[in-house]
Amino acid sequence: MPPTITAFESSPDRGRGQARDMRVRWAFEEVGQPYDVRLVSFAAMKEPTHRARHPFGQIPTYEDGDLTLFESGAIVLHIAERHDGLLPKDANARVRAIAWMFAALSTVEPPIVELTMAMLFERDKSWYAERLPMLQERVRVRLGELSRHISDADWLDGAFGAGDLMMVTVLRRLNTSGLLDEYPGIAAYVARGEARPAFRRAFDAQLAVFKAASQS
Amino acid sequence: MPPTITAFESSPDRGRGQARDMRVRWAFEEVGQPYDVRLVSFAAMKEPTHRARHPFGQIPTYEDGDLTLFESGAIVLHIAERHDGLLPKDANARVRAIAWMFAALSTVEPPIVELTMAMLFERDKSWYAERLPMLQERVRVRLGELSRHISDADWLDGAFGAGDLMMVTVLRRLNTSGLLDEYPGIAAYVARGEARPAFRRAFDAQLAVFKAASQS
Structure with missing residues (x-):
């Protein structure tokens, strides 16, 4: 079964x-x-x-x-x-791929969830207009760092793997935020993930x- | 070395x-x-x-x-x-211990970080008093669920392990929030972790x- x-x-x-x-x-x-x-x-x-x-x-x-x-x-x-x-055979590369899974979930996802949740649930609050740029800025910091890391590579660390799978799903949460457009390298990375059969x-x-x- | x-x-x-x-x-x-x-x-x-x-x-x-x-x-x-x-020998128990590591980092930590960051950096904002109860409530939901899971056990799943280590460090972030006092079972769990040599x-x-x- x-x-x-x-x-x-x-x-x-x-x-x-x-x-x-x-x-x-x-x-x-x-x-x-x-x-x-x-x-x-x-x-x-x-x-x-x-x-x-x-x-x-x-x-x-x-x-x-x-x-x-x-x-x-x-x-x-x-x-x-x-x-x-989904994981490399080489022992060190395997551990690094797992590190990217944790990075997607603990470093990149939290500010993205915070932004998208505010966009969904705090849009009618008096503070929304003032807080939004702060939340966007926190996401931009991570996108900038990730963008520098990916540079002109296809994936985070060698071949596509579990770290990329996690990171792409995390970044896709920004689809309606407009922020991915500011980082063409990240947008292309997400598109590469989405294009996989x-x-x-x-x-x-x-x-x-x-x-x-x-x-x- | x-x-x-x-x-x-x-x-x-x-x-x-x-x-x-x-x-x-x-x-x-x-x-x-x-x-x-x-x-x-x-x-x-x-x-x-x-x-x-x-x-x-x-x-x-x-x-x-x-x-x-x-x-x-x-x-x-x-x-x-x-x-x-830090990980059980039994294959299934080992995988479950790793699941608790992820739970600590992706399910329990984000609302805690959001609350403690607001307490540090948004205390002087006009919206602080109105947003604080909302952030506290999100943390309480997780603490209530965790509390029901731990019940009268010492640790999350059998013997102390990597999942507990992660969860205790995440919960310790609430030390100055007053919220741990509302969940004596969680406070005792954190104290058990802190008491380890x-x-x-x-x-x-x-x-x-x-x-x-x-x-x-």
């Missing part, structure tokens, strides 16, 4: 692939591992059954035999360790879920 | 062990691995020499022979994989750096 992951029954991003199951779907597609999906509603995510899988009541989770996992970073790392294609298959799979939900 | 890490020449937390080198020091102490420390100034962190180690110009970094690493999560995981004591040794080592810097 293939592993089973969970995803939103009806994704709040309307199928744009911003939910965190996208990372796991993409990883499965890169390594050629079939998977099953169990859809959960927002209400069911907070119920004991789902909390037994994910103490913080979120998606995605991963179940394979007697192993149950949560956290997209941990799930992608687990997939990458079990299959060829495995990304397209994963994207289409999550979009199909949204379309089915919106027609029912 | 032991591995070399970098740490703040003069820590902005005045030796309270909130800087991210603390996590790496603690991991070294848990596994009994000696290490060297290279202190860097805020100016030096943004120079090309340090950026070659850490593209985002932060601490800590890790150097061991021809391997250079950044991101505290990746460094702690690397130490945990190379030495006994390896934590004390790591804490004393980073405090000694701050004391030496403030006397010079």
